[in-house]
Amino acid sequence: MLPAFELSQPKTLPEALKVLAAGRGLPLAGGTVLFPDLRGGKEKGREFIDLSGIDELRYITHEAKRITVGARTTIAEILRDPAMAGAAPALHKAVDNFAGTMVRNAATVGGNLCCGSPSADTVPALLTLDAEVELTRASGSRTVPLDGYYLDYKKTVKKPDELLTSVFWAPAEPGSAHLFFKLARRKGDAVTVTGVSVMIAKTDGKCSTARIALSSVAPTVFRAHSAEEMLKGQKLTPDLIERAAQAATDQSSPIDDNRSSANYRRLTTQALVCRLLSQAWHQAS
Amino acid sequence: MSSEKIVTLRVNGDEVKLIAPAHRTLLEALRHVGYVEVKCGCEKGDCGACAVLLDDMAVDSCLTLAWQAEGREVTTIKGIGTPADPDPLQEAFIETGGAQCGYCTPGMIIAARELLNENPNPTLDDIKKGLSGNLCRCTGYTRIFEAVSLAAQEMQKVGETA
Ligand SMILES: Cc1cc2nc3c(=O)[nH]c(=O)nc-3n(C[C@H](O)[C@H](O)[C@H](O)COP(=O)(O)OP(=O)(O)OC[C@H]3O[C@@H](n4cnc5c(N)ncnc54)[C@H](O)[C@@H]3O)c2cc1C
Ligand code: FES
Ligand code: FES
Numbered sequence: 001m002l003p004a005f006e007l008s009q010p011k012t013l014p015e016a017l018k019v020l021a022a023g024r025g026l027p028l029a030g031g032t033v034l035f036p037d038l039r040g041g042k043e044k045g046r047e048f049i050d051l052s053g054i055d056e057l058r059y060i061t062h063e064a065k066r067i068t069v070g071a072r073t074t075i076a077e078i079l080r081d082p083a084m085a086g087a088a089p090a091l092h093k094a095v096d097n098f099a100g101t102m103v104r105n106a107a108t109v110g111g112n113l114c115c116g117s118p119s120a121d122t123v124p125a126l127l128t129l130d131a132e133v134e135l136t137r138a139s140g141s142r143t144v145p146l147d148g149y150y151l152d153y154k155k156t157v158k159k160p161d162e163l164l165t166s167v168f169w170a171p172a173e174p175g176s177a178h179l180f181f182k183l184a185r186r187k188g189d190a191v192t193v194t195g196v197s198v199m200i201a202k203t204d205g206k207c208s209t210a211r212i213a214l215s216s217v218a219p220t221v222f223r224a225h226s227a228e229e230m231l232k233g234q235k236l237t238p239d240l241i242e243r244a245a246q247a248a249t250d251q252s253s254p255i256d257d258n259r260s261s262a263n264y265r266r267l268t269t270q271a272l273v274c275r276l277l278s279q280a281w282h283q284a285s
Numbered sequence: 286m287s288s289e290k291i292v293t294l295r296v297n298g299d300e301v302k303l304i305a306p307a308h309r310t311l312l313e314a315l316r317h318v319g320y321v322e323v324k325c326g327c328e329k330g331d332c333g334a335c336a337v338l339l340d341d342m343a344v345d346s347c348l349t350l351a352w353q354a355e356g357r358e359v360t361t362i363k364g365i366g367t368p369a370d371p372d373p374l375q376e377a378f379i380e381t382g383g384a385q386c387g388y389c390t391p392g393m394i395i396a397a398r399e400l401l402n403e404n405p406n407p408t409l410d411d412i413k414k415g416l417s418g419n420l421c422r423c424t425g426y427t428r429i430f431e432a433v434s435l436a437a438q439e440m441q442k443v444g445e446t447a
Contacts, residue, residue, distance in 0.1 A: 101417075106344055
């Protein structure tokens with residue numbers, strides 16, 4: 001049984017923003033975090049705003065300069081989008097390795113971005129795409145880079161009267177390599193122990209774009225900026241890759257939990273960053 | 286106390302009216318009016334015992350509110366097939382011994398139904414992945430995977446002769 005709560009079911013975005021502005025509830029998207037948290041006593045809210053009827057938040061558009069995903073789009077809808085594997089290979093891989101059939105059909109990208117979990121699987125791939133999120137309140141919208149959106153464990157820059165309405169990014173450079181690896185206890189329906197995404201582009205035999213994002217190894221998913229700086233303008237040799245992976249690992253602050261020890265997370269971060277960087281370097285053209 | 290509402294939906298083709306407060310899950314509401322073939326396991330999305338099709342899409346009914354089913358079509362295992370007119374998946378579960386205590390079976394077949402609708406010729410890995418949101422404490426899964434594979438083959442045969 002869920003604890004008793006009140007629920008409003010707006011049909012349009014302005015209606016939802018009005019209820020949100022009045023302080024009358026927290027957004028409810030797929031409920032795959034919210035309902036287990038309510039049942040487990042972690043979620044104390046007793047008023048919710050159901051976003052499931054707001055179709056204007058449920059879309060994927062591929063434009064020449066911008067790919068946009070509405071916040072209410074489900075993980076399964078991203079997986080089924082025929083252009084996503086080409087447009088954002090690491091994101092496609094992340095949604096393909098996400099939960100099981102039923103949860104993928106309910107869980108939304110907005111919920112994944114807003115729950116603030118360090119293991120949220122769409123975040124590393126979106127960070128290496130340099131994605132931005134649109135935050136909307138009754139009085140208007142602002143856009144915020146995803147890199148900088150997370151402040152601390154389950155803390156984001158989003159204000160309580162704002163809805164995350166979409167996430168968008170510019171298409172990756174032709175010839176770039178965009179990879180994601182989810183290390184978990186099982187291949188299916190398991191929480192990420194160590195997650196790594198990289199984006200590498202090459203120009204004239206040198207690395208022109210280097211982005212690395214790590215999940216489940218710190219209070220938030222984060223970009224390993226110091227490691228990225230070491231790679232830019234360089235030819236990626238095994239030695240350089242090793243040192244960059246070390247720099248990325250040094251930026252992590254993993255904990256022991258029931259899925260893994262902190263030490264295992266550190267070792268696998270180092271190994272996976274090495275592996276993905278060399279794969280991406282070979283793949284990029 | 287939260288207010289109650291009458292929710293009108295279709296279950297296995299029949300129109301059903303449910304009276305439910307906002308926090309009533311679809312799982313509780315369905316079982317309350319007699320659809321006890323929808324099983325309650327973990328109530329947090331881990332086990333898949335409560336899976337139903339909501340407009341042809343498999344969802345965990347423990348993570349769906351009754352209010353969210355307004356105007357929609359719900360299919361339980363009894364809507365997939367009956368003893369008199371079983372689905373190929375149900376026949377295959379009997380054939381291979383894919384059900385022991387049977388508690389996980391309704392959810393397994395709902396998830397497998399969605400898998401076969403999308404991918405009529407799944408590999409073993411596709412089947413494992415398609416059923417990764419469903420737990421079974423009895424069979425060790427092998428016979429469940431065999432059942433889904435057998436059902437896929439049977440359906441292909443029927444497709445070829447039709
Ligand atoms: C069995 C199971 C397996 C899972 N496996 C994975 C996995 O493999 N990988 C993974 O990353 N996650 C996994 N999860 C966690 C969860 O499914 C995802 O994080 C999912 O994307 C959350 O989205 P939701 O729509 O269900 O969010 P909800 O539960 O509806 O909401 C989560 C939070 O975000 C807020 N919120 C939602 N949408 C918005 C919005 N548009 N604007 C503002 N705030 C909003 C809500 O208020 C709430 O605080 C799993 C969960 C379960 C139960
Ligand atoms: S009872 Fe719904 S997933 Fe376990
Ligand atoms: S047959 Fe008993 S739980 Fe699967």
